[in-house]
Amino acid sequence: xxxxxxxxxxxxxxxxxxxxxxxxxxxxxxxxxxxxxxxxxxxxxxxxxxxxxxxxxxxxxxxxxxxxxxxxxxxxxxxxxxxxxxxxxxxxxxxxxxxxxxxxxxxxxxxx
Amino acid sequence: xxxxxxxxxxxxxxxxxxxxxxxxxxxxxxxxxxxxxxxxxxxxxxxxxxxxxxxxxxxxxxxxxxxxxxxxxxxxxxxxxxxxxxxxxxxxxxxxxxxxxxxxxxxxxxxxx
Numbered sequence: 340x341x342x343x344x345x346x347x348x349x350x351x352x353x354x355x356x357x358x359x360x361x362x363x364x365x366x367x368x369x370x371x372x373x374x375x376x377x378x379x380x381x382x383x384x385x386x387x388x389x390x391x392x393x394x395x396x397x398x399x400x401x402x403x404x405x406x407x408x409x410x411x412x413x414x415x416x417x418x419x420x421x422x423x424x425x426x427x428x429x430x431x432x433x434x435x436x437x438x439x440x441x442x443x444x445x446x447x448x449x450x451x
Numbered sequence: 452x453x454x455x456x457x458x459x460x461x462x463x464x465x466x467x468x469x470x471x472x473x474x475x476x477x478x479x480x481x482x483x484x485x486x487x488x489x490x491x492x493x494x495x496x497x498x499x500x501x502x503x504x505x506x507x508x509x510x511x512x513x514x515x516x517x518x519x520x521x522x523x524x525x526x527x528x529x530x531x532x533x534x535x536x537x538x539x540x541x542x543x544x545x546x547x548x549x550x551x552x553x554x555x556x557x558x559x560x561x562x563x564x
Contacts, residue, residue, distance in 0.1 A: 371551050382541055382555030432551050439551065441493035
């Protein structure tokens with residue numbers, strides 16, 4: 340059973356609008372959550388993270404929101420740019436163990 | 452630039468013929484990971500090293516082995532590749548000051564004929 344789920348395989352938005360990528364998890368031991376971005380022919384690169392003691396973390400155009408009671412997190416990209424087109428992976432880990440569990444990814448397409 | 456390098460980028464092998472994938476890093480990170488990623492699926496952790504301490508995932512097949520001769524290099528050996536082992540293999544590293552953020556190489560695409 341997948342412990343980290345990204346239920347939308349793909350998302351398409353217009354340039355300048357908001358992109359919202361969602362992620363759900365089932366393991367209540369997870370206390371650290373990360374988003375990675377992956378371009379074709381490259382490995383994933385770290386984007387932004389959030390600890391379970393917070394409910395929001397912001398870095399420029401990227402904001403991650405965590406709802407622990409719902410076991411749900413989301414990544415907001417505002418404004419979206421064509422260069423944001425990539426696969427976005429949600430990942431979760433427990434107690435800084437370093438072993439992250441990944442979701443299947445969401446392919447974001449930002450149209451000019 | 453500090454980075455994670457994987458060679459080769461593309462590897463073709465025959466069914467049952469042993470193959471070795473390599474990973475090197477210039478980040479001087481203590482922890483190295485090997486993931487298997489099949490099309491449109493999540494990267495799946497096979498094993499990881501904390502320094503030379505090897506940690507195997509419970510569901511990693513015995514067909515997969517790994518070696519870490521020094522801090523910079525790590526190898527993934529597939530002893531008898533099957534068709535189901537065709538995948539992207541990703542190497543990643545992390546530091547002990549921030550285990551959670553991992554730095555990935557570009558991956559090796561393995562094809563089994």
